[in-house]
Amino acid sequence: MKAISLRLRLFLVILSPLFLVSILLGWWRFEVAQDTSEQLFDRTLLSAALAISRDVAISEGDALSPATRQVISDAGGGELFYHVTGPGGIYVTGYAYPPRPETPVARDLPSYYFAKYRGEDMRVLRMIENRTIGTLTGDTVVTVWQRVNDRRAFARALAFRAAALMAALMAALALIIWFGVQIGLRPLNDLQAAIRQRSPDDLSPIRRPVPNEVSGIVATLNRLLVQVQVSIEAHQAFISDAAHQLRNPAAAILALAETLPQVQDPAERAKCERQLADAARKSARLSEQLLSLERLRYDDSTAMEPFDLNSVVEDVCRTFAAKALSGNLEFDLVLGTAPLTVMGNPVLIGEALINILDNALKHGGGAMSAIKVRASANDDSVMISIQDDGTGIPPSKVGTAFRRFSQLQHGEGTGLGLAIVEQVMARHAGRVDLVPTEKGTKFCLSFPRHPQV
Known part of the structure; x- marks a missing residue:
């Protein structure tokens, strides 16, 4: 199995938590967008309700001003509905049947609630004020409502814009990290190139400036090179000594073997044969000891x-x-x-x-x-x-x-x-x-x- 590259490993280690943070920020931004949408649209409803209430008071229920109609038709990009009743519950203006609250609303403050209107979810504002319209004085009820889907669409648009911005930032950040890691790893690549150019006989310590994070690896490698150099030198010295030690018995055996055919005296011939056997025995013993010593040094099995x-x-x-x-x-x-x-x-x-x-x-x-x-x-x-x-x-x-x-x-x-x-x-x-x-x-x-x- 091929190991993952250091560059990709660093890229994933750095980018993964950033990606997780971006997801959390996106979720938080969506919640904020929804809250912002609610606040903006609620203020729009309040502005429309105040404008309608003012126009009803000024015109005594006859008509709404063009500015108020513009606010109602163009409020937050979504359609506004309204309904106004005068003292005694007399219909003044607006749509005929407003959404009703499930619980009584406060009289002195604007009241917000959700309700159904023609099968759709609506956000409703009801405001009750004491007004005089014509010769009648009493409670004037202004009801303004808007589709919830319009609010949610606005919130989604805000969230998608934020998500697009964050995605662009993450893409730019990914490119920066990818090339930044490559630049950061350049000293390691230079070190690799320098080691690759070395000859097999060059076991001298590596002397190149490297980052602190890899200085320990270089120091360990230098210690290993020194140990290998010492081991090679000891091995070469052993081979040299062994060759020198084996040369004397081999020379003695050769000399005795060449002399033996020329010896005619039986006693002298027997003596040469004993010397030849002793020299061969010594050479065999030396070879056996050399093999034993070498096996002890390098065979761990x-x-x-x-x-x-x-x-x-x-x-x-x-x-x-x-x-x-x-x-x-x-x-x-x-x-x-x-x-x-x-x-x-x-x-x-x-x-x-x-x-x-x-x-x-x-x-x-x-x-x-x-x-x-x-x-x-x-x-x-x-x-x-x-x-x-x-x-x-x-x-x-x-x-x-x-x-x-x-x-x-x-x-x-x-x-x-x-x-x-x-x-x-x-x-x-x-x-x-x-x-x-x-x-x-x-x-x-x-x-x-x-x-x-």
Whole structure:
């Protein structure tokens, strides 16, 4: 599903409430128009009634003046009807049968009411005054009325004019908003064009003036570019180091393979074959460690499950014990008395433990006589400690020991074992520590304890 454009989104967000307000204003304007129409037409009725009353008094009921007739015929664009009776209810002038009120009207003030006249709704004004017509003195009743439809038509005309004006204003406002939003988004379009013109190799921070509302996005993008740059540089450095490390075993294998056919002495030939196998084994181990390290850095799909750490430690140590005993080393294993449940990947944790044990075997020195492995736990953590009594690692060299392809001294190792251990522990939200000890080296692997069900 295609996302709505930012321009259209802003246009709708701004215009929608304005459209709603315009509807409310239109309804309010219609109500005002009706009220205005009522007031204007009621005043017209009152003016006509006063003019008729005056003319009846002046002419003593004979006739209406031309000015009054003009008011009656041209009042508000609608026809006026009138009826006048003199003292004693004598008919004076006007239409014969006026609309009658349903309730009595006041004598001293003009009275307005609605009534039916010839099947139509009428607005009626009745005014009662004490007058003398000829020789008669008494109440003079002036009744003036007008069609309600004429009033409503006038109100609708006022409302439609207001609605047309508001519609024109809304259309003009919509155009202004549409192009205004386009102008307001121009810095984003310029930023997009600038990013599009960049080459894939250009990961430098974006340095363009942008509105405050999008400065956070640009800052986040710049942080991402820096992270990508660092990741690419680390990856390139890893590839360079890996190529350098693989070159030596590959050269050794090639040299031995080229020399072997020329060796005729059986003892010397057997020696070359052993060297060739050792070089191939070292190359395979290095390749395996490189793949493991790369997989740990970039593969987040490793399956995690709760398991007893005792079983992994026991399996690894059972396999390693043959190597230790063949080197005349004392190998001691102490497992936890209760299940040591952790959440993780048994294969990766086993790989980390093998790397530490191999490092002890390769770099412990000729004076090393024992390796001890112990699994234990406290309330929050599960620990594996691996201790030997060999050469040891100086405190000043701890950082170097965990660095990839770094070796404290020349030996058989690849310099990847402890780097892999550190990555495995980071993947399991744990940590690896080099614990100070009087003699040799002691590593401690700490894992968060998984609650047992």
